[in-house]
Amino acid sequence: MEDVKKWFTPYPETYTHDIHIEDISLFDMLKETAERYPAHTATRMYQHTLTYQELYHSVRVFAGALQKKGIKKGDRVAIMLPNCPQYIISYFGIVAAGGIVTQVNPMLVKQELEHILHDSGAKKIILLDDFYTRLQEIRNRVDIEEAITVSLQKPFVPTSPDLSFLDFLTIKHEFHQPVIHPAHDIAVLQYTGGTTGPSKGAMLTHTNIYTNAVQSYEIFKHDIELGKEKCLTVIPLFHVFGMTSCMHLSILCGNEILLLPRFDLEEVLNTIKKEQPSIFPGVPTMYVAITNHPRAEEYNIESIRICNSGSAPMPVELMKEFERKTGAKVLEGYGLSEASPVTHCNLPFCERK
Secondary structure (H helix, E strand, O other), X not given: OHHHHHHHOOOOOOOOOOOOOOOOOHHHHHHHHXXXXXXXXXXXXXXEEEXXXXXXXXXXXXXXXXXXXXXXXXXXXXXXXXXXXXXXXXHHHHHHOOOEXXXXXXXXXXXXXXXXXXXXXXXXXXXXXXXXXXXXXXXXXXXXXXXXXXXXXXXXXXXXXXXXXXXXXXXXXXXXXXXXXXXXXXXXXXXXXXXXXXXXXXXXXXXXXXXXXXXXXXXXXXXXXXXXXXXXXXXXXXXXXXXXHHHHHHHHHOOEEEEOOOOOHHHHHHHHHHHOOOXXXXXXXXXXXXXXXXXXXXXXXXXXXXXXXXXXXXOHHHHHHHHHHHOOEEEEEEEOHHHOOEEEEOOOOOOOO
C-alpha cells in the first residue's frame, strides 16, 4: 500500500485515481455532446463547418443508409480517407449502425489493401475517389459489395452499383439504433504491425476506446476548457493517435476539430494564424518543420497551449525551442494500437522525463 501512495505522490489532489466509466457506446458519446453543445462547431475544414447538431444528424442519416443497404450489427465497413468531415461522419455512422470500422491507411499498395479487406471481411468501403482505381484492381478478390466515394475537389461518378458520398446520404431510411454492449462489442479493427508479417487487426471495443478518451481528458482536465478549444488535426485519423487525441477527445469535450488532409507547412502555419488553435497533437517531424521555419513566430503560433507528441522520440533541444517560440508545453506520450492506444504521457503538472 505504501508503494501505491508513492506512485500517486506527483498527482495533485484534484486528480482522481479511480475513474468512473459510463457504459455507453461511441455513438452515445457523440449524442451526449450534441445535446450539450448543439450549436458549437464540431468540424471545420477550410470554409466548410458542421455544428455538433449537424454532425449528429449527418451520422444518423449515414447510419440509416447503411442499414438500408444491409449493414447489420457486427458487419465490417472500411474507411480509406484522408482527414475530412466525411471521415468522421462515416466513422460514427458505422458504429451507430452497429458495424465495425476497419481503418485503412490510404498509402497502402494494392497487396496490402487486399490483405486488410480480405482479412477483415469488410462488405463496404468509404474511400477517396483517387483510390477508386486501386480498389477496382483487386475488387474480384475481396468481399466488398459496395464502395462509397468521397470527392474533395471535382465531382466523381463511380461505376454502378457504387455511389458517391452525397448520393449515399440521399438514401431515405429511418435509423434504428441497435443494442450495443460497449464492453464486449467491437467498434474498430485497427490494423497494426506488418514489420514481422502481415498486419493484424487489433479488436477495440466501444469501452476500450471511450475509456481511453476519458483517461486522456483526466490528464488534461485543468488545461482543457470544455466546448471552447480548437484541435489542429493534421495527424491522420486512420491512425490511433489521431483517432483518440484529435477525434475522440475533441468530441468527448465538445471542442472543434480543425481538419487538414495532409501536412503542408505553409498551409499549417496559415491555418494556425487564421484559426488560432489551442491544441496541437503532432509527431516530431511536424514540430521540427514549424520550429525551423524562419518566420514561424509571425504566424501567431503562441495560440497553441497544449501539445502532445507521439509515434517517435522528441529531441530535447527541439522541444525546448518549440516551447520557447509558442509558450506551450510539449508532453510526450506513448501508446500502441492494442491499447486503444494511449498508455503513457508526461504529466503537465510535474517534471518531464
